[in-house]
Amino acid sequence: MSRITVENVTRRYGDVRAVDGVSLDVAHGDFLVLLGPSGCGKSTLLRMIAGLVSPSDGRVLVDGNDVTEAPARDRDLAMVFQSYALYPHLTVERNIGFPLRARKQRKADIRRRVAEVADILDLGALLDRRPRALSGGQRQRVALGRALVRDPGAFLMDEPLSNLDAQLRTATRTEITELHRRLGRTFVYVTHDQVEAMTMATSVAVLNRGRLEQLGTPTEVYDTPASAFVAGFLGSPPMNLLDAEIVSRDGRLHAVAEGVDVPLGLDHPSHEGEQVRRPAILGVRPEHLSLRPAADAGPAPEAGGVPNGSAPNGSAPNGGAPNGGAPAATLRGSVRSIENLGSEEIAHCRVGAAEVAVRARRPAGFTVGEAVVLTVRPEHTHLFDRESGRRLVWQPDRDPQVPAARVPVAT
């Protein structure tokens, strides 16, 4: 049983803040993935939870007990390292039994427990081998076994799959998820691989430059990214982000840029001569764009051109009241290149000065250089503040007498 709480933890190395005021609460049985690009502080955060690095500020609690100053061995946590860190001079059996021997358990108990763990991980035939005689996948399982053998309150994993080839990684991913389900223990898992985060996690903490950008379920971080960073980090290809301006036209709000005119589906009863202008970043996922040749574009078509039949995420990215009847937004540009991914194609288009990726079912039937129109439903658009990068949410005006307040407000 382990609930892990991190309170306002900071770690400084000289002038650099590797981790900057991060707070997290991992409930018992949760699978939390710390996700971020390399150098974002996720490993440092994990090491602080483990007790291998001490925080410069803040507290770490396990089951409500402050363990900030407690040595690693008193925290009831086990860790799987990126390099596996198997002891080269010991056999698989002694590697797995190492934590138990360190705790001075009886030999017979150790042997029994090692056999159990070896059974779970299918390592029975390898017990007499040394790490150097094992394949990458086997080493990885031994490292898991060494963590498992102690039956700790929580498992900490530092990119445990990054040294495996793609096929093995997929298989091991499933195994770890299965293990988590079976053990019901808390897992804190560090990765830069969003696929691992999306498939394994019950909650994802996205970190950037030592700061927590967003904490939420995989669906939440994907569907309603809290910042332009999260939007641009998740997804492959990630969300298209374009500099745009929010303007009010004919009583409605639009996001406009060169080649871009996206009705946001929000009413903005315009007063005589009033024009709202606000710089923002417009975000659209590649799978929410649909491609049409520019020739038969004409006026903006009816909404509903969602390609692949993929379900719209259903959330209301613009927060308040998306107007379902809004016309689909249009982006005009030309195809620059097409990537064939087998099951689908990614078309890279140039819209104004920006590059926009579109995911389309094969064969999309477009050629490089062709002029195209991209459409998206208003509820599939995201807006972020240009300065802070935070998500913009529509907040209905409390005082209709003050029309100037009717602009999107940064969260």
Place this chain on the structure above:
Amino acid sequence: MTNFDAPETPGGRSRTRVVVGHLTLALLGLACVFPIYWLYATSLRRPNDVYEVSPLPWPLSVDSYRTAIDEVDVLRLLLNTTVVAVLTALGQLLTSLLAAYAFAAWNFPLKRVLYLAFVGSWLVPFQVAMLPNYVLLHQLGLLNTLSGVIVPNIVSGLGVLLLRQHLDSFPKELLEAARMDGRSSWSTLWMVVVPNLRAALAALGILLLVNAWNEYFWPALVLQRHNDVLQLGIRSFMSATEGDDWGPLTATAGLACLPIFIIYLLLQRHVVSGFVRSGLR
């Protein structure tokens, strides 16, 4: 014709290079081996033949060895020398290991300064430390004892330097894994670090042992009243008045070399691999 059978690869020109190279190496090897051969050759000549220059000592005789054993207690000296060399080397190995582990595994204030001080102690010439050490031994009453030979040499700057190089390349995640698995720093050292550092420790151990074994000047200074170690036993065959007694002298020297030869032959693989690896890592 040359176009066909002599491309600029392992052909003619490089073959002469190989021959010349091997000849040079062979000559250098001979130059190294010859004095040792001559030492043993002289020790095996009959006492009247020690000034002979025939390359083969014939007829063979062990008279010189007999004289040596009669005049100085070679076995006791051998034992003393072994004790001194082994204890010195072990002491140096242990202190080097502890210091290098501390330098490699932790960050602490003044780490760089302390490390420089350690390495600096290796750069200080022996003659500079000799007098203060001698005075200290005198005050401690350790002059003319084997302890007096051992104690001042129990720390080796070179050992710290070499082991730290090895430990710096030791995977830090292994140390962290041991911490997570519940080991203290002390038991991590013995359960994880030392077993994986065996080659380096063997190589350094042999180096330190040979150094301690060959030490002449410091024992000569401390053990003034009696020649308690082999290297000083050799001295007793040198005399200003009667000339040097070459037969027993070479015999004792020959005996003094034997243990090191044996150790080297037994552990040659470790020594070579330890030093080669320390260079490659």
